[in-house]
Amino acid sequence: xxxxxxxxxxxxxxxxxxxxxxxxxxxxxxxxxxxxxxxxxxxxxxxxxxxxxxxxxxxxxxxxxxxxxxxxxxxxxxxxxxxxxxxxxxxxxxxxxxxxxxxxxxxxxxxxxxxxxxxxxxxxxxxxxxxxxxxxxxxxxxxxxxxxxxxxxxxxxxxxxxxxxxxxxx
Amino acid sequence: xxxxxxxxxxxxxxxxxxxxxxxxxxxxxxxxxxxxxxxxxxxxxxxxxxxxxxxxxxxxxxxxxxxxxxxxxxxxxxxxxxxxxxxxxxxxxxxxxxxxxxxxxxxxxxxxxxxxxxxxxxxxxxxxxxxxxxxxxxxxxxxxxxxxxxxxxxxxxxxxxxxxxxxxxxxxxxxxxxxxxxxxxx
Numbered sequence: 001x002x003x004x005x006x007x008x009x010x011x012x013x014x015x016x017x018x019x020x021x022x023x024x025x026x027x028x029x030x031x032x033x034x035x036x037x038x039x040x041x042x043x044x045x046x047x048x049x050x051x052x053x054x055x056x057x058x059x060x061x062x063x064x065x066x067x068x069x070x071x072x073x074x075x076x077x078x079x080x081x082x083x084x085x086x087x088x089x090x091x092x093x094x095x096x097x098x099x100x101x102x103x104x105x106x107x108x109x110x111x112x113x114x115x116x117x118x119x120x121x122x123x124x125x126x127x128x129x130x131x132x133x134x135x136x137x138x139x140x141x142x143x144x145x146x147x148x149x150x151x152x153x154x155x156x157x158x159x160x161x162x163x164x165x166x167x168x169x170x
Numbered sequence: 171x172x173x174x175x176x177x178x179x180x181x182x183x184x185x186x187x188x189x190x191x192x193x194x195x196x197x198x199x200x201x202x203x204x205x206x207x208x209x210x211x212x213x214x215x216x217x218x219x220x221x222x223x224x225x226x227x228x229x230x231x232x233x234x235x236x237x238x239x240x241x242x243x244x245x246x247x248x249x250x251x252x253x254x255x256x257x258x259x260x261x262x263x264x265x266x267x268x269x270x271x272x273x274x275x276x277x278x279x280x281x282x283x284x285x286x287x288x289x290x291x292x293x294x295x296x297x298x299x300x301x302x303x304x305x306x307x308x309x310x311x312x313x314x315x316x317x318x319x320x321x322x323x324x325x326x327x328x329x330x331x332x333x334x335x336x337x338x339x340x341x342x343x344x345x346x347x348x349x350x351x352x353x354x355x356x
Contacts (some may be wrong), residue, residue, distance in 0.1 A: 023305060
């Protein structure tokens with residue numbers, strides 16, 4: 001079966017054992033519905049999955065995540081060295097994708113936290129909120145309004161503008 | 171014309187005379203009078219009367235839809251079967267750490283077996299594509315540098331004039347006849 005999610009990052013709320021205090025003799029509809037779902041959907045699907053895994057067992061191939069070497073960045077390239085520019089550009093694009101995924105993960109954590117905590121999320125998920133704010137501010141300041149045709153040069157120019165603005169303020 | 175009106179009146183007269191026998195009268199098509207209706211429920215032993223329903227042709231539309239379904243299913247069923255069998259019998263790959271000292275082939279970075287097959291059979295590895303692009307960029311950069319150099323050399327040769335370019339051929343000085351120049355005032 002595929003791996004379950006990380007229990008530390010997405011913790012489940014503590015369960016409370018209910019005290020059964022049935023006052024009516026009618027059957028419990030929640031129980032009926034859950035049993036119905038179990039027998040009509042859960043069991044057949046799990047059985048099918050087990051059959052398929054039995055057929056496929058032992059012949060599993062593997063796939064890997066590609067590791068890229070770090071190459072000199074745009075600031076470390078000689079002027080006119082177009083090959084160096086190309087490699088720096090490709091590395092910047094990979095880093096851009098990675099940063100987008102990082103922001104998505106942080107967003108997902110915040111969303112899960114809000115779903116868990118309900119109305120009191122602002123107080124209980126303070127850590128996730130701070131993390132999300134920090135990460136999204138950093139992303140916005142670095143990659144913010146670069147647009148669809150973003151490139152390493154434009155990002156570098158944006159950084160230069162940022163540094164100039166900071167110097168002027170200081 | 172008069173005969174037509176006579177036929178019509180005769181048809182109307184017969185229609186009024188025989189209220190029951192109205193079903194298969196051809197004169198009903200001729201007469202413009204509205205037949206007085208005493209609707210009689212007739213129970214047929216068959217599926218009802220055969221009607222010739224006049225409507226515009228649907229031959230071309232039905233032929234088109236039939237051919238569309240035929241050609242879509244002709245490719246669709248083998249593809250669906252292949253994909254189903256690949257998913258059940260071969261199955262997707264599992265994520266694993268790269269073992270020490272092992273360089274995975276370029277198709278081993280994909281999960282689904284069909285994607286892996288396509289990457290293995292048809293596509294070049296991304297490393298090779300990267301290198302191809304870098305080779306193109308290198309060639310273009312060298313071309314640009316050559317062109318710049320050529321312009322610079324042209325400029326120099328035009329200015330200084332001691333290079334092989336921009337030389338205008340003149341006559342050989344041995345061909346000049348100096349004999350009239352020895353007596354100038356002749």
